[in-house]
Structure formats: C-alpha cells, structure tokens
Amino acid sequence: MLLSAKLTDxxxxxxxxxxxxxxxxxxxxxxxxxxxxxxxxxxxxxxxxTKEAHAAGALVLDGAASQPERSVPFALLRGMFKTxxxxxxxxxxxxxxxxxxxxxxxxxxxxxxxxxLASVLLAAAGNRTLVVAADDIHHGDDASLHFIxxxxxxxxxxxxxxxxxxxxxxxxxxxxxxxxLAQQPHFQRIPLKLxxxxxTREIIADxxxxxxxxxxxxxxxxxxxGNPLLVNALVADYRxxxxxxxxxxxVVRSETYxxxxxxxxxxxxxxxxxVAQAIAVLGSQTTTGRLCRLLESDTLDVEAALRSLNLCGVxxxxxxxxxxxxxxxxxxxxxxQLMELHHKAARLLHEEGAPACEVAAHLxxxxxxxxxxxxxxxxxxxxxxxxGGDPERARRCLEAAMSAGTDERRQAAxxxxxxxxxxxxxxxxxxxxxxxxxxxxxxxxxxxxxxxVPVSQLVWSGQLERAAEITEQLSGVExxxxxxxxxxxxxxxxxxxxxxxxxxxxxTRPQTPSPSTSARPGVPALPAIPAxxxxxYADDPHAQAAEAVxxxxxxxxxxxxxxxxxxxxxxxxTIQPLFFALWALIFGDxxxxxxxxxxxxxxxxxxxxxxxxxxxxxxxxxELELRRGNLSGADHLAGTALSRMSMRSWGLGVAFPIxxxxxxxxxxGRFDDARDLLARRVPDGLVDTxxxxxxxxxxxxxxxxxxxxxxxxxxFLACGELVRKWDMDRxxxxxxxxDAAEAWxxxxxxxxxxxxxxAQLQRVTRHQPQLRGRTxxxxxxxxxxxxxxxxxxxxxxxxxxxxxxxxxxxxxxAELGSVCQxxxxxxxxxxxxxxxxxLAKSGGAEPVCRxxxxxxxxxxxxxxxxxxxxxxxxxxxxxxxxxxxxxxAAQGLTNREISAKLYITVSTVEQxxxxxxxxxxxxxxxxxxxxxxxxxxVAVG
Numbered sequence: 001m002l003l004s005a006k007l008t009d010x011x012x013x014x015x016x017x018x019x020x021x022x023x024x025x026x027x028x029x030x031x032x033x034x035x036x037x038x039x040x041x042x043x044x045x046x047x048x049x050t051k052e053a054h055a056a057g058a059l060v061l062d063g064a065a066s067q068p069e070r071s072v073p074f075a076l077l078r079g080m081f082k083t084x085x086x087x088x089x090x091x092x093x094x095x096x097x098x099x100x101x102x103x104x105x106x107x108x109x110x111x112x113x114x115x116x117l118a119s120v121l122l123a124a125a126g127n128r129t130l131v132v133a134a135d136d137i138h139h140g141d142d143a144s145l146h147f148i149x150x151x152x153x154x155x156x157x158x159x160x161x162x163x164x165x166x167x168x169x170x171x172x173x174x175x176x177x178x179x180x181l182a183q184q185p186h187f188q189r190i191p192l193k194l195x196x197x198x199x200t201r202e203i204i205a206d207x208x209x210x211x212x213x214x215x216x217x218x219x220x221x222x223x224x225x226g227n228p229l230l231v232n233a234l235v236a237d238y239r240x241x242x243x244x245x246x247x248x249x250x251v252v253r254s255e256t257y258x259x260x261x262x263x264x265x266x267x268x269x270x271x272x273x274x275v276a277q278a279i280a281v282l283g284s285q286t287t288t289g290r291l292c293r294l295l296e297s298d299t300l301d302v303e304a305a306l307r308s309l310n311l312c313g314v315x316x317x318x319x320x321x322x323x324x325x326x327x328x329x330x331x332x333x334x335x336x337q338l339m340e341l342h343h344k345a346a347r348l349l350h351e352e353g354a355p356a357c358e359v360a361a362h363l364x365x366x367x368x369x370x371x372x373x374x375x376x377x378x379x380x381x382x383x384x385x386x387x388g389g390d391p392e393r394a395r396r397c398l399e400a401a402m403s404a405g406t407d408e409r410r411q412a413a414x415x416x417x418x419x420x421x422x423x424x425x426x427x428x429x430x431x432x433x434x435x436x437x438x439x440x441x442x443x444x445x446x447x448x449x450x451x452x453v454p455v456s457q458l459v460w461s462g463q464l465e466r467a468a469e470i471t472e473q474l475s476g477v478e479x480x481x482x483x484x485x486x487x488x489x490x491x492x493x494x495x496x497x498x499x500x501x502x503x504x505x506x507x508t509r510p511q512t513p514s515p516s517t518s519a520r521p522g523v524p525a526l527p528a529i530p531a532x533x534x535x536x537y538a539d540d541p542h543a544q545a546a547e548a549v550x551x552x553x554x555x556x557x558x559x560x561x562x563x564x565x566x567x568x569x570x571x572x573x574t575i576q577p578l579f580f581a582l583w584a585l586i587f588g589d590x591x592x593x594x595x596x597x598x599x600x601x602x603x604x605x606x607x608x609x610x611x612x613x614x615x616x617x618x619x620x621x622x623e624l625e626l627r628r629g630n631l632s633g634a635d636h637l638a639g640t641a642l643s644r645m646s647m648r649s650w651g652l653g654v655a656f657p658i659x660x661x662x663x664x665x666x667x668x669g670r671f672d673d674a675r676d677l678l679a680r681r682v683p684d685g686l687v688d689t690x691x692x693x694x695x696x697x698x699x700x701x702x703x704x705x706x707x708x709x710x711x712x713x714x715x716f717l718a719c720g721e722l723v724r725k726w727d728m729d730r731x732x733x734x735x736x737x738x739d740a741a742e743a744w745x746x747x748x749x750x751x752x753x754x755x756x757x758x759a760q761l762q763r764v765t766r767h768q769p770q771l772r773g774r775t776x777x778x779x780x781x782x783x784x785x786x787x788x789x790x791x792x793x794x795x796x797x798x799x800x801x802x803x804x805x806x807x808x809x810x811x812x813x814a815e816l817g818s819v820c821q822x823x824x825x826x827x828x829x830x831x832x833x834x835x836x837x838x839l840a841k842s843g844g845a846e847p848v849c850r851x852x853x854x855x856x857x858x859x860x861x862x863x864x865x866x867x868x869x870x871x872x873x874x875x876x877x878x879x880x881x882x883x884x885x886x887x888x889a890a891q892g893l894t895n896r897e898i899s900a901k902l903y904i905t906v907s908t909v910e911q912x913x914x915x916x917x918x919x920x921x922x923x924x925x926x927x928x929x930x931x932x933x934x935x936x937x938v939a940v941g
Contacts, residue, residue, distance in 0.1 A: 010045050013190050017049045021161055025129050029155030031184055034165045036192030037312035038267045039229030042165040043135055053131045062133035065140035073102040076144035084124050094120055114147050130160040137164040145177045156186050168311050194226035194313050207235050219251045223322045225313025233260035258328045268308050275305040279320055280330040281341040285358055288318045293348055342366055356380035360397050375404040389607050395421050412445035420572030424610035428649040431461055441470055448474045452491035452542040456576050459499050460651040462683035467496055468503050491540030498546035500689045501726035541568045545577035552588035553730040556767030561585045565597045570604045575613050582620045587732040589768035595624050615644035619657040626660050629806030631844040634664040652683055655691035659698035666705045669846040674702050693719055693734045704743055713743040731763050735771055741778045754782035773800035777812045790819050810839035814852055827921050885912040890928035
C-alpha cells in the first residue's frame with residue numbers, strides 16, 4: 001500500500017475505536033462510522049484497528065463494498081460471511097437464505113431472511129466479541145445495508161461492535177441508512193480530516209529525512225491539500241527518483257502520484273470524475289456555470305462534485321489544485337469523450353463571446369473538420385497568435401480554418417495568408433501552396449489586387465515563367481481603370497521586371513506615354529512611384545520596392561527606399577519588399593542607412609519566430625560587412641544565413657549570400673572554399689536575374705583573384721551585356737566596367753582598363769563614394785603619367801577615407817604607396833603601405849597582406865616587424881605616452897576622446913601629437929599607422 005504504516009494524526013481516532021471495543025466486550029454493543037474524504041486514510045485506520053481486534057481475540061468479519069456490485073444483493077455480506085467460523089450445514093443454510101431472498105425483486109423476503117442471518121452470525125461468535133467491519137459502505141448493496149442496519153439495532157446489549165467507513169459526500173442512495181444509524185443511541189461518528197502542514201512534514205520526515213521535510217513539506221502540502229494518499233504517493237515518487245537520478249530539488253510527480261490521483265477521482269464517483277475531466281478540458285476558462293453547461297448537469301450536482309473534490313484535496317474552488325494534475329486527468333480521459341468535450345466547449349465559449357484564441361484552443365483539438373462558423377474564429381485566432389509571436393499556432397489555426405467547409409473564394413484567401421505564414425519559417429514548404437494558389441488565381445478566386453504576394457513567392461522559388469504567365473493572364477482581364485485591381489497587378493508586374501528584367505516585354509502593358517514612363521522611346525521603364533501614395537498602385541509594397549531599386553540603381557537616390565522602409569512594417573506580405581529596399585540602399589552606396597534599417601528589422605523579427613526572415617536579413621548584414629571591408633564578419637554572417645535555410649528555401653535569393661560569402665572567402669585567400677561555394681547548384685535561370693548579377697560578379701572576382709583573368713573578364717563583360725540589354729546599365733547595380741578594367745590590367749592592357757574606368761567614372765554619382773573611390777583607384781593604376789596616377793590615387797584615398805570601406809582603402813593606400821616609391825618618396829611609401837597592411841590585416845584580407853609584405857620600398861618590407869625603420873634614430877623613437885596617443889589617434893579618436901580615455905588634458909594630447917608628427921614625418925592624422933606599437937620602439941625609463 002502507498003500509505004505510511006504510521007497513522008500520523010490518527011492516534012486519537014484509533015483510541016476511540018479501542019474504547020468502543022472495550023465497551024463491546026462488556027456486552028454494550030457499539031456502532032462506529034469513520035467518515036472522511038477519499039484518500040484521507042479511512043481504510044488504513046480500519047485495517048489497523050481490525051488487526052488489533054483480531055490479535056485481542058475478537059471474531060473479526062470484514063469486507064469492502066464496491067461500486068460495480070452495488071446492484072448485486074448481499075454482495076458485501078457474502079464477502080464477510082466467508083471468514084465466519086460456520087460449519088458446513090450452517091454455511092449452506094446461509095447461502096440458501098441469501099439466494100432465496102435475492103430471487104425476489106420486490107425485496108419482501110429481506111424481512112424474513114435478514115433476522116435469521118443475524119442470529120447465525122451472533123451464534124457463530126459464541127463467547128467472543130464480534131467485530132463487523134465494512135469499508136466504503138456508501139457503495140454497499142441494499143440487502144447488505146439492510147442487514148447492517150438490522151444488526152446495529154439489535155446489538156445494543158450484545159458483545160458486538162460494528163465499524164463502517166464512509167465518505168463525507170452526501171450519497172443519496174445510502175442517506176436513509178446513514179440517517180437511521182445516526183439515530184441509534186450507541187452510534188458514534190469518528191471524522192477524519194486532511195493532514196495539516198505539520199502532519200505532512202511528519203510523514204515526509206518519517207519516510208525521507210528531516211532536512212527534506214523542512215525544505216519541501218510546504219510544497220507537498222500545497223500540491224496535495226493534505227490528502228494522505230497523495231502525500232505518500234509523492235513521497236514514493238521522490239524516493240524512486242532519488243535512487244535512480246539523484247536527490248531532486250523539488251516535488252516529483254510520476255507514476256505513483258498519477259495512479260493515486262486517478263484513484264481518488266474514481267473513488268469520488270462518476271459525477272466527480274466527469275467534473276474533473278471537464279475542468280481538464282476547460283483549464284483556465286473553468287467556471288461553475290460553464291461546467292454545468294458543458295456537462296449539461298444541474299448546478300446542485302456540479303457544486304456537490306466540486307465540494308467533494310475540494311474535501312479530498314484534489315480540487316480548489318472551481319478548479320483543480322495542482323496544475324500538473326490537469327495533464328494527468330486529461331491524458332486519462334478517453335479520446336472520444338475528450339473530443340466531445342472540446343467540441344461542446346468551443347461552441348459554448350463562442351456563444352458566450354469568449355476571445356477567439358480561447359475558442360480556437362478547443363477547435364484545434366478536434367480531429368475532424370470544424371463547423372463553418374469556426375472559420376472566422378480561427379482566422380482571428382491566427383492573427384492573435386501572430387501578434388503574440390507564435391506563428392506555428394497561427395499556421396494551425398489557418399489550416400483548420402481552410403478545412404472548415406467555407407466557400408472556395410474564402411478558402412483561397414486563407415490559403416494565400418497561409419502561404420505567407422509558412423514562408424516566414426520555411427519558404428520551400430510554402431511551395432506546396434503555390435500550385436493551388438496559381439490555380440486559384442487562374443480561376444479568379446484571388447483578386448488581382450492580391451496578385452503581388454503569390455507572384456513574388458513564385459519568383460523567389462525560381463518559377464519565373466509561371467509567374468509571367470499568371471501576370472499575363474490576369475492582365476488580360478484587368479479593368480482599364482485606376483482601381484485597386486490595377487494597382488495590385490502593377491505591383492506584380494513591377495516586381496517581375498525588377499527581379500527578372502528580361503521578362504519586361506511580357507509583363508508591360510501598352511500604355512499612353514506619361515511623365516512617369518521612360519524617356520527612351522521603345523524601352524518600357526519601371527513605373528515611377530510618387531513620394532506620396534495614390535489609390536491602389538502607389539500603396540502596393542512590391543511596386544514601391546521595385547521603384548526604390550530603380551531609383552537607387554539609376555540615380556543613387558535613397559528616398560524611394562527609405563519611403564518603403566518607413567511606410568511598411570515587417571509582415572508576411574512585406575518581407576521581400578523590405579529586403580529589396582535594403583538592397584536598393586546598398587546599390588545606392590548608402591551603407592550607413594542600410595545598416596541602420598537592417599539592424600532595426602532584425603530586431604523586430606527576433607520576437608516573431610521567423611527564421612527565414614532572419615536569414616534573408618542576415619544576408620544583407622553580411623553584404624554590408626563585406627562592403628566595409630570586414631571580410632571575416634561577412635563570411636560568418638553569410639555562412640550563418642545560408643545554414644538557416646536549405647538551397648531550395650533560398651530560391652533565387654541564394655545568389656545574395658553565396659555572392660557575399662564567395663567574395664569574402666576570395667578576399668581572405670580561401671580560394672578553395674570560395675570555389676566549392678560557387679560550385680553549389682543554384683536555381684535554373686538564376687544568372688539572368690537581378691540576384692544572379694551579384695552571383696556572376698562574385699564568380700568573376702574569384703577568377704580574377706586566382707589568375708583566371710580571361711574567365712574573369714568574360715564574366716564581367718557578360719554582366720555588362722546583360723544590364724545593357726535590360727536598359728539598367730548603372731554602376732550601382734553592378735560595377736562591371738571597373739571590374740573589367742581590373743581584369744584588363746591583369747592581362748597587361750592598361751589602355752583598355754583606362755578606357756573602361758574613365759567611362760565608369762562618368763557614370764558614378766556623388767551618392768556613391770565607395771564606387772567612385774574604387775574606380776579612381778583603377779583609373780590611377782591604369783594611367784600612364786606618374787603625376788596623373790598620383791592625383792587619381794590620392795583622390796581615391798581621400799574619398800575612401802570617408803566611405804567606411806577598409807579593404808578598398810587599403811588597396812588604394814597600397815597603390816598610392818607604390819606610386820610614391822616609384823617617385824622616390826620612400827618614407828611616405830613605407831607609411832602608406834604599412835597603414836594599408838594594417839587595414840587589410842584587420843579586415844582579414846590575407847592576399848593583400850602577403851602582397852604588401854613583398855612590397856619593399858627602399859629595400860624594406862611593408863609588414864611591421866622588429867626591424868621597422870621607426871626604431872632607427874633616437875629622435876624617431878616614440879615614448880610610451882606618445883605611442884598610446886598615436887595608436888588612439890590612428891584609430892580615429894578625437895583629441896577630447898583621447899584625453900578622456902588616457903586621463904590627460906587636451907593640451908597634453910596636442911603636444912604629444914606635435915612630437916609624433918615630427919618623429920614619424922607625417923602631416924595628417926590619417927597618415928598615422930594604426931598599430932604603432934608594432935612600428936616603433938618604446939622608450940624605457
């Protein structure tokens with residue numbers, strides 16, 4: 001048995017029973033009723049007493065009534081007579097009497113048979129004291145109860161004691177017997193209460209340790225309400241866990257507790273069990289009124305069941321005391337019954353006007369298709385789940401809503417929403433909805449105003465031709481008005497033309513020339529979107545994002561991209577437009593703005609559980625790090641982005657992280673890794689798309705770095721041919737002329753390189769400082785005149801100083817250093833090359849570092865080392881204080897920032913810098929090497 005052998009807090013009740021037995025020995029018969037909640041220890045107390053009585057010489061006849069045998073006449077009494085010391089004839093007579101009485105449905109024979117049975121029993125006792133013990137008398141059959149009541153009335157002057165156990169619940173079927181017993185003058189009630197906190201602590205200390213009792217007794221008591229059965233079950237689970245897994249730090253609920261809990265509920269009766277199961281289904285939504293309606297029961301019956309549950313410590317108020325017990329009760333409820341309860345609960349809560357999320361919690365449990373009325377509720381619940389950051393629950397709600405038997409148009413709208421929701425987690429999984437969405441669009445179930453989202457998903461998955469076909473078909477039925485329908489289709493067409501400009505002849509509708517179309521005759525242009533939205537067209541995020549890319553590529557203007565980023569919040573319908581708006585800023589060389597918005601969007605989607613969104617935004621961060629010269633950071637971010645999704649989920653978008661990472665790996669000298677990355681299978685037709693341009697350029701840069709100069713030139717010129725065919729020949733999109741110029745330089749054709757670089761320079765705007773600086777570097781490298789080279793390279797350095805690109809700046813400094821060396825200015829050449837080396841080293845550009853290490857102005861390496869010329873004369877040696885100031889100044893800190901960091905005055909900083917400039921023969925702060933500790937000897941003492 002689970003219970004402790006020690007009758008904690010039951011010594012008083014046991015002593016009462018002993019006293020009643022003493023009275024019975026004196027021929028003063030007694031009747032005792034032990035009453036208490038289920039699990040309170042009635043059975044244990046009765047067993048303990050009957051064992052003592054038997055040891056004292058009494059004739060003990062005991063038995064236990066059971067609910068299944070309640071309708072079987074004399075079921076309890078037969079069990080008790082089995083232990084009576086009767087001879088064969090007497091036993092046969094008893095069996096015959098019971099059989100004869102049981103055969104009369106009217107029970108009229110009971111009055112004849114029961115006195116005879118009582119006489120047989122008293123005669124069998126002889127001179128011994130008779131003890132009749134019946135457990136769970138509330139489950140007793142009528143015949144046995146009739147016998148016990150008759151015996152109780154007749155033993156007042158006999159050597160007999162009747163001990164019964166009963167629950168505290170008001171049982172209607174045994175109320176008459178209980179009432180008559182209570183009227184007997186020799187009757188005594190012995191109540192059992194639940195354990196107090198002190199009693200609980202005593203049980204735990206007795207079976208575990210006093211320290212454990214002191215630490216966990218309050219939690220044990222809170223979980224069980226002081227029910228001894230549950231307390232001992234928890235003790236057993238705790239001990240088992242301690243033996244197998246080590247001493248637990250808190251209460252452990254395992255199999256023993258679950259069995260004891262369910263035992264309590266079954267023994268409380270069917271009504272209590274049904275109420276407990278209903279509570280497990282309703283959970284926190286439980287009220288007494290809802291329990292009555294859910295179970296279709298009378299309020300009095302439900303309240304009586306709740307009282308019983310509270311009395312035995314399982315319940316608390318109108319709920320279950322232990323929250324974890326709800327799961328046990330729920331799991332033990334038959335599935336058919338659970339489904340019926342959930343169905344009724346959903347309907348009940350819906351009729352009450354409960355929040356959609358509460359109703360949906362029950363609808364989602366149903367294995368069958370929910371009723372049509374539930375579609376609205378499930379859609380609303382999906383929105384609430386998204387707002388709460390639970391897209392998985394939102395997906396389940398939408399799937400259930402789609403199967404709710406609504407009309408086809410409604411199902412198509414839900415499917416469209418579901419596809420976007422699935423895309424945020426796994427874009428490849430959304431493809432299973434795209435085929436059906438395509439059919440829905442063809443059937444006219446999805447309005448053209450919503451066409452941009454599924455079209456953009458088709459494009460992302462690489463189904464360009466299919467997207468073009470759908471757009472053409474919808475355009476054929478589009479009303480020739482400025483309606484929202486026209487606006488939705490304009491977004492789809494603009495998106496297709498942006499991602500795959502080669503499809504523009506299939507997606508551009510004939511239209512009257514207007515100020516918003518291209519100025520070039522015969523070439524349809526991307527539609528110009530006004531800064532303020534107009535009906536339908538302008539308020540479509542896809543159309544706006546496409547126009548933002550066009551504006552950034554053509555003029556380097558960030559206004560359109562910023563408009564998109566400021567107007568549209570992150571959602572399933574806007575993630576792709578926002579992604580390309582960030583790329584529009586990158587195309588326009590607006591790296592700081594792109595970084596600011598990228599960080600903001602990543603922060604927003606962190607709480608939305610959208611790994612696909614995080615991956616695509618992380619790829620933008622990687623590109624920003626690449627363009628700033630942080631190759632290792634770009635490699636890490638792009639690699640992480642690629643690992644977050646499969647190649648299939650990346651679709652055409654995979655070109656961006658692959659191109660970024662391949663360039664980073666190439667720049668770091670990890671050519672084999674870059675080759676393997678570029679060798680991965682990509683979607684068909686990728687190279688003829690906007691993302692494919694970045695991929696093709698990365699391939700060309702790898703060829704260039706690995707001395708495959710002709711292959712590199714071919715890739716760059718192919719990029720140029722493609723953008724010219726698209727009428728998108730803008731340097732911000734892909735600087736193919738600058739790239740090809742570098743390839744011509746490597747091939748020994750500076751004239752061709754100079755021609756391309758000059759043409760590129762004429763196209764670069766003032767909004768593109770990094771591209772302008774790089775082009776000037778190539779132009780300077782290809783110039784024949786030394787002074788022209790010097791001027792172009794110096795201008796390149798000046799521009800790149802402000803652009804934030806460490807790698808491009810290091811290359812420009814290196815080239816300028818080479819020109820200075822050629823001009824005989826070896827001191828400046830060394831300074832420039834050393835600074836270039838440090839910038840390249842900090843960005844991870846190992847090939848540049850290796851090249852600079854072999855560049856030897858006046859026979860000296862550009863790589864800093866112990867033989868650096870700064871250590872030559874005593875006048876050129878920096879003191880320790882000067883070295884600290886010089887390092888911080890080279891890192892870009894202002895004089896005031898240096899003074900605060902080193903705890904010296906601004907005046908002292910200025911004096912140090914004056915001496916540093918003189919010793920290192922430099923005139924400007926930006927000429928200082930970034931790691932002077934490696935370049936100078938530190939004065940000692």
